Amino acid sequence: MKLHQKAIMPQGFQCTSRNCGLKDEGRDIAIFYSKVRANAAGVFTKNKFPGASVILGREIMRNGCLRAIIVNSKVSNVGTGPEGIRNAQRMAVAVSKEFNIPENEVIMSSTGVIAKPLPIKKIEHGVQGISKELVDDPVVGAKGIMTTDTYPKAISASVDDATITIIGKGSGMIEPNMATMLVYIFTDAKIETPMLDEILRDSVADSFNMLSVDTDTSTSDTCIAMANGLAGAVDKKRFSDTLQFACIEMTKMLARDGEGATKLLVVNVTGARSKNEAKMIAKTLINSPLIKTMIYGADPNIGRILMAIGKCITCEIIPEKIEVRINNRLVYLNQNRVDFDETEIRNTLRGDPAEISADLNIGSGNATAYGCDLTEGYIKENAAYYSS
Amino acid sequence: MKLHQKAIMPQGFQCTSRNCGLKDEGRDIAIFYSKVRANAAGVFTKNKFPGASVILGREIMRNGCLRAIIVNSKVSNVGTGPEGIRNAQRMAVAVSKEFNIPENEVIMSSTGVIAKPLPIKKIEHGVQGISKELVDDPVVGAKGIMTTDTYPKAISASVDDATITIIGKGSGMIEPNMATMLVYIFTDAKIETPMLDEILRDSVADSFNMLSVDTDTSTSDTCIAMANGLAGAVDKKRFSDTLQFACIEMTKMLARDGEGATKLLVVNVTGARSKNEAKMIAKTLINSPLIKTMIYGADPNIGRILMAIGKCITCEIIPEKIEVRINNRLVYLNQNRVDFDETEIRNTLRGDPAEISADLNIGSGNATAYGCDLTEGYIKENAAYYSS
Numbered sequence: 001m002k003l004h005q006k007a008i009m010p011q012g013f014q015c016t017s018r019n020c021g022l023k024d025e026g027r028d029i030a031i032f033y034s035k036v037r038a039n040a041a042g043v044f045t046k047n048k049f050p051g052a053s054v055i056l057g058r059e060i061m062r063n064g065c066l067r068a069i070i071v072n073s074k075v076s077n078v079g080t081g082p083e084g085i086r087n088a089q090r091m092a093v094a095v096s097k098e099f100n101i102p103e104n105e106v107i108m109s110s111t112g113v114i115a116k117p118l119p120i121k122k123i124e125h126g127v128q129g130i131s132k133e134l135v136d137d138p139v140v141g142a143k144g145i146m147t148t149d150t151y152p153k154a155i156s157a158s159v160d161d162a163t164i165t166i167i168g169k170g171s172g173m174i175e176p177n178m179a180t181m182l183v184y185i186f187t188d189a190k191i192e193t194p195m196l197d198e199i200l201r202d203s204v205a206d207s208f209n210m211l212s213v214d215t216d217t218s219t220s221d222t223c224i225a226m227a228n229g230l231a232g233a234v235d236k237k238r239f240s241d242t243l244q245f246a247c248i249e250m251t252k253m254l255a256r257d258g259e260g261a262t263k264l265l266v267v268n269v270t271g272a273r274s275k276n277e278a279k280m281i282a283k284t285l286i287n288s289p290l291i292k293t294m295i296y297g298a299d300p301n302i303g304r305i306l307m308a309i310g311k312c313i314t315c316e317i318i319p320e321k322i323e324v325r326i327n328n329r330l331v332y333l334n335q336n337r338v339d340f341d342e343t344e345i346r347n348t349l350r351g352d353p354a355e356i357s358a359d360l361n362i363g364s365g366n367a368t369a370y371g372c373d374l375t376e377g378y379i380k381e382n383a384a385y386y387s388s
Numbered sequence: 389m390k391l392h393q394k395a396i397m398p399q400g401f402q403c404t405s406r407n408c409g410l411k412d413e414g415r416d417i418a419i420f421y422s423k424v425r426a427n428a429a430g431v432f433t434k435n436k437f438p439g440a441s442v443i444l445g446r447e448i449m450r451n452g453c454l455r456a457i458i459v460n461s462k463v464s465n466v467g468t469g470p471e472g473i474r475n476a477q478r479m480a481v482a483v484s485k486e487f488n489i490p491e492n493e494v495i496m497s498s499t500g501v502i503a504k505p506l507p508i509k510k511i512e513h514g515v516q517g518i519s520k521e522l523v524d525d526p527v528v529g530a531k532g533i534m535t536t537d538t539y540p541k542a543i544s545a546s547v548d549d550a551t552i553t554i555i556g557k558g559s560g561m562i563e564p565n566m567a568t569m570l571v572y573i574f575t576d577a578k579i580e581t582p583m584l585d586e587i588l589r590d591s592v593a594d595s596f597n598m599l600s601v602d603t604d605t606s607t608s609d610t611c612i613a614m615a616n617g618l619a620g621a622v623d624k625k626r627f628s629d630t631l632q633f634a635c636i637e638m639t640k641m642l643a644r645d646g647e648g649a650t651k652l653l654v655v656n657v658t659g660a661r662s663k664n665e666a667k668m669i670a671k672t673l674i675n676s677p678l679i680k681t682m683i684y685g686a687d688p689n690i691g692r693i694l695m696a697i698g699k700c701i702t703c704e705i706i707p708e709k710i711e712v713r714i715n716n717r718l719v720y721l722n723q724n725r726v727d728f729d730e731t732e733i734r735n736t737l738r739g740d741p742a743e744i745s746a747d748l749n750i751g752s753g754n755a756t757a758y759g760c761d762l763t764e765g766y767i768k769e770n771a772a773y774y775s776s
Contacts, residue, residue: 048705049698079694079707081723114691115725214677215603216692217699289602289677290770297771303502304604306467310437311605317436319467335469337503375771376764382678383685383763 001245007138007154010163010188011230012036014134017144020126022074022112022119029126030144032069032167032184033099033134038228040066041197042107043204045221052077052084052118053091053108054220060092060107064193066226067105069184070095071145072112072123078219079115087120094127109182109222111147111169138167138186145169145182148381153253159242162189162231166246170213170254183208183223183250189239190229199240200225207247210279210369213258214378215287248370255370256352260377263352264370265295270357272365273316281312282369285356292374298349300326302337309358321361327354389633395526395542398551398576399618400424402522405532408514410462410500410507417514418532420457420555420572421487421522426616428454429585430495431592433609440465440472440506441479441496442608448480448495452581454614455493457572458483459533460500460511466607467503475508482515497570497610499535499557526574530555533570536769541641547630550577550619554634558601558642571596571611571638577627578617587628588613595635598667598757601646602766603675636758643758644740648765651740652758653683658745660753661704669700670757673744680762686737688714690725697746709749715742 009015017030042061044054060066070091077084088108096103110118142152149169156165168183185200204223256264267285272278285291288308294301305324309317324332327348331340354373397403405418430449432442448454458479465472476496484491498506530540537557544553556571573588592611644652655673660666673679676696682689693712697705712720715736719728742761 046701047695047698048701048703049694049707076691079691079720079723079725114689114694115720216676216678216695217701219691219695219698288604289766290604293767293770296767299771301502303464303467303607306437306502307435307604307607310435310607313434313436313605315436319437332467332503335467337467374767376767378677379681379684379762379764379767382681383687 001157001242003246003249004156004158007156007165008163009136009138010165010186012188012228013186014136015138015141016130016133016135017140018126018130018133021122022072027144028073029123030071030141031095031130032141032186034067034226034228036228036230037065037067037105038226039064039191039193039196040224040226041193041200042222042224043201045218047217047219047221049079049219051110051220052080052088053110054222056085056088057107057222060104063104065105066107067101068095068099069107069109069224070127071109071182073145073147074112075110075116075118076112076114076220077110077118080117084118087118090120091123094124098127098131107224109220111145111182111220114219138165142167148259150257153250155246155249157242157246159189159239160234162187162234164243164246166250168250168254170257182220185223185225185243187227188229188231189227189234190232191227191234191239195236196225196227199243202240203244203247206244207251210282210367211251211255212283212286212369212371213255251370255372258372259381260375260379261372262296262375263354263373265292265372266353266355267369268355268357269360270366271360271362273363274365275367276365277315278365278367281309281315281358282367284308284312286369286371289374291356292371295349295354296373296375298346300331300342300345300349302332305356305358306332316362317360318362323359323361325357389545389630391634391637392544392546395544395553396551397524397526398553398574400576400616401574402524403526403529404518404521404523405528406514406518406521409510410460415532416461417511418459418529419483419518420529420574422455422614422616424616424618425453425455425493426614427452427579427581427584428612428614429581429588430610430612431589433606435605435607435609437467437607439498439608440468440476441498442610444473444476445495445610448492451492453493454495455489456483456487457495457497457612458515459497459570461533461535462500463498463504463506464500464502464608465498465506468505472506475506478508479511482512486515486519495612497608499533499570499608502607526553526555533557536647538645541638543634543637545630545634547577547627548622550575550622552631552634554638556638556642558645570608573611573613573631575615576617576619577615577622578620579615579622579627583624584613584615587631590628591632591635594632595639598670598755599639599643600671600674600757600759601643639758643760646760647769648763648767649760650684650763651742651761653680653760654741654743655757656743656745657748658754659748659750661751662753663755664753665703666753666755669697669703669746670755672696672700674757674759677762679744680759683737683742684761684763686734688719688730688733688737690720693744693746694720704750705748706750711747711749713745
């Protein structure tokens, strides 16, 4: 499977973005629109302090269909009480009026600073006339949802006659639980809501839910899929495989563009007692600051890898059986360091991506996690961030 | 309760340290010695990849008494297989011969690089004649166990006629589970092994086990207590309270001297459903890189605090009830940001320590966690570290 060279919107989908005054410069609202009603599924953050758009979004998704998505950046509308819910609702109403579509077929997302009131009037004003600016280029929409991302992220893949397009943002506060920060999936494939929901959840489990930039789970994580059916039916298996492939590609893009990151880090765990334990161990490695800094420093530090495997104290781990590879070179076997060429491994670690593989040799549980290195850039970006 | 101005060794305890050639310069072995047999208790890392000295140390502690502790820095003797166990044993034998004490009353610790063979001959050579160098100053022993610590850590407190002295090291790979990196507690109080064990475990639970520098749990965490009885019996409650007080003071020292840290961060969680949930939430906040960087940047970012509370998805959390304080100033109440003086709070956050308090207002579970800010210094130290 492969991605298109250039992302396109599937048939019947368009998007646009604008500056409505939330940010001093740059686009701060985006609209994604389907000219016909689309079946829709969504998954949201499990954070117990969800944003207003997540609380309301869960309600809206019960309908199983959508016409449009509105997203604003800069202010996340989280920790804002009942007023926040009313403001999220007003975002949907504004889009409903502008596009002449049902209010309950518009979903909203907000990303940015927490515990600040949403400047709803600026958004309402910004939506006026925006329906005349719809375009076919998904990058225009992707630009409107960026916060600290360094570039807009949009990818497309084909399945039968249909297209799957994913638009996402990530960067910081990223260890999604049930969904990534903000990811929108559009397809012109014909697929019923329950099936779309099932395929989406399966794809998210092995892609966005295996992503971590910094262990911090956002209050706004949202992943929405819309299928408008204009390209007709597709083979379910191929659709599911293609969606998962594309979700993993988007996951890698989000990981590689993590705040301050210089490279993608991929961790493979094989031979665990169960898939769940493989996932837990892979996530623990991807989150270890000592592993993230050794990847930044291009040092094949086996000790940190063993330490991070071992700190999964609820998992079955037999030290005698563990094999470790760095960028496909065997470095640890039979309870001892292998006599490897350190200079050569250091050279490979200076490249992108870096890959750590641990085989526990106990069972058949396998998992892959996606992350990035930890650099001074992450510290600078987040220590310099002013919340007011 | 208060600490002595200057740490002293309790009656009958002495220590020393030397360079035996593991490090190019600086002390790399330390000995702690009791002139009479001491009752002893210990707790060790729960990491599933424990070092040879932890594996062997658990056996030795079954005797319930000790005469001496030998510690080396620079090489941790972890991930070294059966040869590592034999080398740990040889450390005990060397001390046993030099001091003419039983081999099974000597416990050993090793800290440093993982998955490198222990240069046991250098250690054996280094132990020869060391018994003539014993001194009463605990700082001399503390110097011998340092790795990336910026200063040696030794404190003393009194209880009745007895003294409790704690010597510790921490700095990186620090989120102990059942013990901190290396902590040795000496007392001349008379106290039986089972009681010592119980009091030690209770003290560790609320002190070293609530410490996290970087979420990474070492393979060598060890905390040993020795009570030689020379000062006679003490009141159990006062002993237990004083030990816990001193352990928390040492925990704060280890946190404040975390790799790259500029200050101590204390997180208090009150009103949780249970003490366990309070501990889980306090640990989650202390470990959040976004909270650690906001403390470094002296920014009162309420959103990051709410996010980190909310990501404890297995805990009972009612957003409507949460109150948040930063350095004792109320900043969040009734689902909304409080109108506080940002400049004033920023100024307090530039000081040391920084304190975050969250009251969940649900139950009576309280806990305090200890950590530090996350700075470029941590990245530099750990990205520049070469494991070979």
